[in-house]
Amino acid sequence: KPHTNARWKKVQPLAKSFVGNTLHLLGNLTDAEMTGMVLRQLKASTPFMATFERLIKRVTRTALHCFGSGEPSVRVQAILLLRALAVGLPPPALERVAKGVYRTFASNAKFVNAESVEHIAFMSTCVVEIFGLDQQQSYPLAFTYIRQLASLLRGALTAKSKEAFRNVYCWQYVNCLECWERVLSAHARSEDAPLRPLVYPLAQVALGAARLLPSARYAPLRLRLVALLNRLAASTGRFIPIAPLLMELLTFSELTKPPVSSKAHPPDFTIVLRLAKQDLRLPGVQDIIVESSMEALAEHLHQNAYSPAFPELAHIPTRELKKFCKSVTVTRFKKSARAVIDAAERTSDWVIRKRDNVDFAPKDLAKVQNFLSAEKAEG
Numbered sequence: 044k045p046h047t048n049a050r051w052k053k054v055q056p057l058a059k060s061f062v063g064n065t066l067h068l069l070g071n072l073t074d075a076e077m078t079g080m081v082l083r084q085l086k087a088s089t090p091f092m093a094t095f096e097r098l099i100k101r102v103t104r105t106a107l108h109c110f111g112s113g114e115p116s117v118r119v120q121a122i123l124l125l126r127a128l129a130v131g132l133p134p135p136a137l138e139r140v141a142k143g144v145y146r147t148f149a150s151n152a153k154f155v156n157a158e159s160v161e162h163i164a165f166m167s168t169c170v171v172e173i174f175g176l177d178q179q180q181s182y183p184l185a186f187t188y189i190r191q192l193a194s195l196l197r198g199a200l201t202a203k204s205k206e207a208f209r210n211v212y213c214w215q216y217v218n219c220l221e222c223w224e225r226v227l228s229a230h231a232r233s234e235d236a237p238l239r240p241l242v243y244p245l246a247q248v249a250l251g252a253a254r255l256l257p258s259a260r261y262a263p264l265r266l267r268l269v270a271l272l273n274r275l276a277a278s279t280g281r282f283i284p285i286a287p288l289l290m291e292l293l294t295f296s297e298l299t300k301p302p303v304s305s306k307a308h309p310p311d312f313t314i315v316l317r318l319a320k321q322d323l324r325l326p327g328v329q330d331i332i333v334e335s336s337m338e339a340l341a342e343h344l345h346q347n348a349y350s351p352a353f354p355e356l357a358h359i360p361t362r363e364l365k366k367f368c369k370s371v372t373v374t375r376f377k378k379s380a381r382a383v384i385d386a387a388e389r390t391s392d393w394v395i396r397k398r399d400n401v402d403f404a405p406k407d408l409a410k411v412q413n414f415l416s417a418e419k420a421e422g
Contacts, residue, residue, distance in 0.1 A: 046094045058091040075114035082120035089127045111147040122169045144173045152218035167222045175230045178237035224271045228278035259295035262332045264316040269339045289336045290363040302326040337379045351414045354391040
């Protein structure tokens with residue numbers, strides 16, 4: 044800490060001048076390589092900024108601007124500088140950086156196309172990194188931002204207007220949900236993690252968003268949120284009921300109608316949230332919806348395959364899949380559904396046999412949690 048050194052008073056004006064002039068230089072640079080080099084030098088100078096509160100704010104703003112709008116190499120150097128500020132400077136440096144990084148991510152997550160996917164994924168990774176530096180300080184911020192998402196959802200449920208629905212069914216909302224899933228999947232795995240209490244509210248918001256508009260046209264969005272919930276459940280060990288979302292999706296009338304012969308390619312589900320009406324009858328679109336639903340349901344059932352409650356958990360999905368097999372006319376869809384049904388029934392029979400041999404009741408939580416633990420460890 045240079046400011047604790049006896050010679051700091053002599054060096055302080057030089058350090059302040061250096062940082063101020065460097066910021067001025069950054070504001071006038073257009074070359075990405077030179078900008079990256081200057082950001083690296085600022086990062087090395089972080090320890091000398093501790094007593095310059097106004098300069099810290101300026102450095103943070105400049106780094107956030109580079110992080111959100113610079114070339115890939117510049118963005119990397121910008122987040123390294125921001126991380127150094129958060130770790131190396133006294134409070135509220137971490138809070139300021141965490142707020143800035145998340146808000147910059149959110150402002151850049153409004154539109155998704157083939158070119159922006161990588162940029163958004165990188166920024167999301169940076170949010171995960173920053174919010175994991177100090178979970179105690181991160182919790183109030185994460186709570187506030189997840190509550191904002193919940194408020195938008197509540198507004199849509201209450202107002203039931205197109206504008207309110209658009210606030211939820213947009214890329215910014217979905218990307219923010221996915222970002223918080225990544226944060227919690229990375230930092231809320233253990234029961235005593237400070238961010239652990241946010242798993243339930245985030246899951247509730249994602250479930251509510253997926254149910255907001257029950258339409259086959261929003262199948263890409265629903266499948267995306269189901270994948271998010273499956274990842275969250277897998278990383279945190281929490282049960283999240285995603286089967287009803289998938290069963291409802293498979294009952295939409297558009298999937299029970301024969302597909303229309305067409306040479307048109309299906310849209311890329313990774314960069315769309317809503318389908319056009321004419322797309323719903325395309326063979327490729329129906330294939331993606333059904334196969335993705337079966338894969339997500341199979342993953343959900345697999346996550347709970349070692350639970351003593353698996354037979355009851357799998358009963359309704361298998362019953363609904365049998366109805367789906369009767370109503371659908373496409374042979375490959377029936378085959379996919381039958382494969383999930385057979386796997387679920389085999390697992391149910393196995394769990395029932397194991398369950399019949401135990402000597403504890405459902406109220407014995409410790410023993411329930413250890414049920415089939417050896418088999419689960421062996422995979």
